[in-house]
Amino acid sequence: MTTHADIRIIGFDADDTLWDNEPHYRALEKVFCDEMKDILPPEESSAELFRTEIGNLPLYGYGAKAYTLSILETALRLSNDRLPAASVGRILEAGKKLVDSPLRLLDDVEDVLKRLSTRYKLIVATKGDLLDQERKLRKSGLEPYFHHIEIMSDKQGPDYRKLLRHLDIRPSQFLMIGNSLRSDIIPVLTLGGYAIHIPYHTTWLHEKIEAVELPPERFRKFDSIAEIPDRCSWIN
Amino acid sequence: MTTHADIRIIGFDADDTLWDNEPHYRALEKVFCDEMKDILPPEESSAELFRTEIGNLPLYGYGAKAYTLSILETALRLSNDRLPAASVGRILEAGKKLVDSPLRLLDDVEDVLKRLSTRYKLIVATKGDLLDQERKLRKSGLEPYFHHIEIMSDKQGPDYRKLLRHLDIRPSQFLMIGNSLRSDIIPVLTLGGYAIHIPYHTTWLHEKIEAVELPPERFRKFDSIAEIPDRCSWIN
Numbered sequence: 330m331t332t333h334a335d336i337r338i339i340g341f342d343a344d345d346t347l348w349d350n351e352p353h354y355r356a357l358e359k360v361f362c363d364e365m366k367d368i369l370p371p372e373e374s375s376a377e378l379f380r381t382e383i384g385n386l387p388l389y390g391y392g393a394k395a396y397t398l399s400i401l402e403t404a405l406r407l408s409n410d411r412l413p414a415a416s417v418g419r420i421l422e423a424g425k426k427l428v429d430s431p432l433r434l435l436d437d438v439e440d441v442l443k444r445l446s447t448r449y450k451l452i453v454a455t456k457g458d459l460l461d462q463e464r465k466l467r468k469s470g471l472e473p474y475f476h477h478i479e480i481m482s483d484k485q486g487p488d489y490r491k492l493l494r495h496l497d498i499r500p501s502q503f504l505m506i507g508n509s510l511r512s513d514i515i516p517v518l519t520l521g522g523y524a525i526h527i528p529y530h531t532t533w534l535h536e537k538i539e540a541v542e543l544p545p546e547r548f549r550k551f552d553s554i555a556e557i558p559d560r561c562s563w564i565n
Numbered sequence: 566m567t568t569h570a571d572i573r574i575i576g577f578d579a580d581d582t583l584w585d586n587e588p589h590y591r592a593l594e595k596v597f598c599d600e601m602k603d604i605l606p607p608e609e610s611s612a613e614l615f616r617t618e619i620g621n622l623p624l625y626g627y628g629a630k631a632y633t634l635s636i637l638e639t640a641l642r643l644s645n646d647r648l649p650a651a652s653v654g655r656i657l658e659a660g661k662k663l664v665d666s667p668l669r670l671l672d673d674v675e676d677v678l679k680r681l682s683t684r685y686k687l688i689v690a691t692k693g694d695l696l697d698q699e700r701k702l703r704k705s706g707l708e709p710y711f712h713h714i715e716i717m718s719d720k721q722g723p724d725y726r727k728l729l730r731h732l733d734i735r736p737s738q739f740l741m742i743g744n745s746l747r748s749d750i751i752p753v754l755t756l757g758g759y760a761i762h763i764p765y766h767t768t769w770l771h772e773k774i775e776a777v778e779l780p781p782e783r784f785r786k787f788d789s790i791a792e793i794p795d796r797c798s799w800i801n
Contacts, residue, residue, distance in 0.1 A: 388664050388665060389630060389664070390694070390695070390696035394625060394630040394634060397634060398630060398633060398634065398660070401653065401657060402657055405650055405653060405657070408650065410654055411650055412653065413650075414641055414644065414646045414647055414648040414649075414650075415646055417637065417641060417648065417653055418641050421634065421637060421638055424634070425624060428625070429624060458626070458694070459626070459695060459716050459718050460625070460626035460718040463718050477730075477731050480716060482695050482696040482699050491713070494713075
């Protein structure tokens, strides 16, 4: 028998937890690799882009604008500063499409939010760009279920500590649900909170981590968000 | 005699209220105008850039990355898609410098925050990019005075309504201090809050507005932030 948990607020990651995101980034990456195809094979262009992205993270952070700027920088470098203006134009245009890409909710998300929102305060806790995430939330039709969005510049221990202070709750009163072990699960468990991992079918390389032991009394992993309300004793 | 105000939280705009910002943007604009100098005189390049920026606001929002992308788009357009790769490189590089530009606090800011923070909860309420603003706040050394940063995707009525709901206070318990009548002052006064205008020596064209009548019982204008603690009856 588990002791009764005292969860007050449930945080949901947004991209690839509530809605599709990674495929849109991969589509822009493909535009970039196509522009580079006379210079490098796609997997090498991708590897170069990843290097640029990680290098720029402290400066640019996450999101579509950061990604577009990193692509332009990589394209310039790989083309030895001979990038045709037309390529710049196509990349900028594809970057705009990424910012405003259509939104597809993941299965069962709305049902689960509807059930949980009657008993808990729900928030969106996401990295990325506030404007982008607000736009997606509006498009999603999920706004009524959430108290507000928390945009975090990163999702590591200190960021969650700041979040909890801001929410004015103890770690044991917080449950985080998301697709990234690295960003949604491990830092929250480490602080003493609860976490549910719902893997998405693809994971951005930067979010991949080695297997780790997670505390079974505060951690669950489900294949679908639909399993949460019935299979998770903390929130019954 | 004024009735006693019941202000609980004071919101500070960040850019050009706590620290210099506009001059850094103007420096990047100059880099762009220089790249365009064989095509157009600087004032026309600037006007074209402003048009692009405003057109992109709904998509890109505010901040250095948005500005850099708008510059690249404008440069491509003005050059008739013949922009040299070297220009793209110089603009990207200057854009990075903008993101990481040195921070200069405005006069007396720290003193005023020190005095007010003993009696009020202070927050930063700013547009722009969370990562950028967190970085600036860290560089500024002002973090200890603020409860947290609120990043707003815009600063109009609905955005402030959302902010107040989030802060869980009534408009009459909120005072906003900033340099922009359009973004910091008028929407807050309209909701029923208090506002203090501290003009900065230059104003971004987008923030300029026509003269308007403002309610004297909830509005003040000072030349310097230093005047606030002693000359504003609501917060004595």
